[in-house]
Amino acid sequence: MNRNIRQIFHTTVSYDQKNWVEKVPLTEFVINSSISVSTGYAPFELNGGCMSSMIREVRGDNSPPQGIKKFAKVALMNMTAAHDVIIKLGVLQTQQVNKCRLPEPDLKVNNLVHLATKNLNLPKERSSKLCPKYIGLFRIVEVRPESSNYYLELPPALMKCKIHPMFHVPLLRPYNTSNDMLFPN
Structure with missing residues (x-):
């Protein structure tokens, strides 16, 4: 329009x-x-x-x-x-x-996830192309399966930036522990 x-x-x-x-x-x-x-x-x-x-x-x-x-x-x-x-x-x-659409990952309360940075306000002096696509490990504190939304435990720095702790599933990526045999240390 x-x-x-x-x-x-x-x-x-x-x-x-x-x-x-x-x-x-x-x-x-x-x-x-x-x-x-x-x-x-x-x-x-x-x-x-x-x-x-x-x-x-x-x-x-x-x-x-x-x-x-x-x-x-x-x-x-x-x-x-x-x-x-x-x-x-x-x-x-x-x-x-x-x-x-891919099937949703099986995410539950207390699981750790990475958060996509595509909708986050980044500092103006940083180029979005050079920033990581996902940040942190955040714990899921609440699951809303009917709307595919998840509440994360965000650090105070992100809460201070007025970022709401609820995110839709495409913005989350489950945390996978690395294999110590393939990736030592």
């Missing part, structure tokens, strides 16, 4: 960018009259039950509006159809995501 707004503003706003406020109503109208790929309806149709009169003329729908019962019935059918499409797409997206 933001990309669409940006594209519209790039083509309509003047070079000095002083008239962008004047372009907001037109941009809103364009977005609300655009037919969504996922639902097959424009927001005008779903919110108001029909397209604005300007859009009807462009589409060639010149028939006069019918009675209020028919209007309400069509609006309800459009909303139901859009709702069904959104649910269907949600199911399809879930299936696609789950195809690539």
